[in-house]
Amino acid sequence: MAQTRRDFIGMALGGITAVGGVYALGAMKKSWDPLPSVQSAGFVTVDVSSMNEAEVRTIQWRGKPVFILRKSADMPKNPARDITIGEKSFVVVIGLCTHLGCIPSWAPATKQFKCACHGGEFDASGINTFGPPPRPLDIPPFKVSDESLVLGEEGEEYKKMMKKA
Numbered sequence: 001m002a003q004t005r006r007d008f009i010g011m012a013l014g015g016i017t018a019v020g021g022v023y024a025l026g027a028m029k030k031s032w033d034p035l036p037s038v039q040s041a042g043f044v045t046v047d048v049s050s051m052n053e054a055e056v057r058t059i060q061w062r063g064k065p066v067f068i069l070r071k072s073a074d075m076p077k078n079p080a081r082d083i084t085i086g087e088k089s090f091v092v093v094i095g096l097c098t099h100l101g102c103i104p105s106w107a108p109a110t111k112q113f114k115c116a117c118h119g120g121e122f123d124a125s126g127i128n129t130f131g132p133p134p135r136p137l138d139i140p141p142f143k144v145s146d147e148s149l150v151l152g153e154e155g156e157e158y159k160k161m162m163k164k165a
Contacts, residue, residue, distance in 0.1 A: 042152045048090060049147035056106045058095060061151045065095035065103055066140055067113070068149065071124060075111055078125035080164040081139065083157060085147055092149060093126040093137035104137075113137065 044061045046068060051057065053072035058065050071082065071089040083090045095103050097115040104113040104122060112129070113122040120131035127136040139162075143155025 044151045045145070046149045046151065047147065048085065048088070048149055051088075051090075054108060054111070059151075061094075061140060064140075066092065066151060067095045067106070067126075067137075068092050069106070069124060075124045078127070080161065081125045081127070081136075083142070083144065083149070083161075085144055090149075091125055092139060092142055092151075093122075094140050095137070097133055098128065098135045098137065099131070099133040 042062070044059060046057070046059055048057075048068060048070065051068070051070040053070055054075070055070050057068045059068065060066070069091045071077070071091060077089060078091075081091060083092060093113075095113075097104055097117070097120050099115070099118055099120050102115050102117040102120075104115040104120065106112075107114050111124050113124075113126065114120070115122075115131070115133070118132050120133040121129050122133070122137055123129050125136075126139070128134070139158070140151050141154045142158050143150040143153040144157050145155075
């Protein structure tokens, strides 16, 4: 059976279409994958061994501010929200107000996180005490590793804390 010019053009068009489809599927898969910057921001390790009492550190985790507060002896303890590393007590919260997502600031004089937008106040454990915020500041997933916190990984301490909440 002899091939006609029409058969050849049909097979060539089919081959080109198949190759183009493979490339299109590859491009679609690449667009669905998370960006490298997002993947690398998944886990952040923070050494808390050098933090002083009543010191607050703000770090970026997945594009959000996270507050790490080392509690001083005069701050009330909250077993449901405090992280104990050795003899030191810490609070780790996502620094976004639960009302409208504003970023509260730490007021050392009153030992509170205060949101300037609508007057929301959170105590040193991140629990809402005044204003419109409907719930406490959120706690990011974390794991305790020696004297460091690994944000983004659910450790045993985090799982126990979420059971209490």
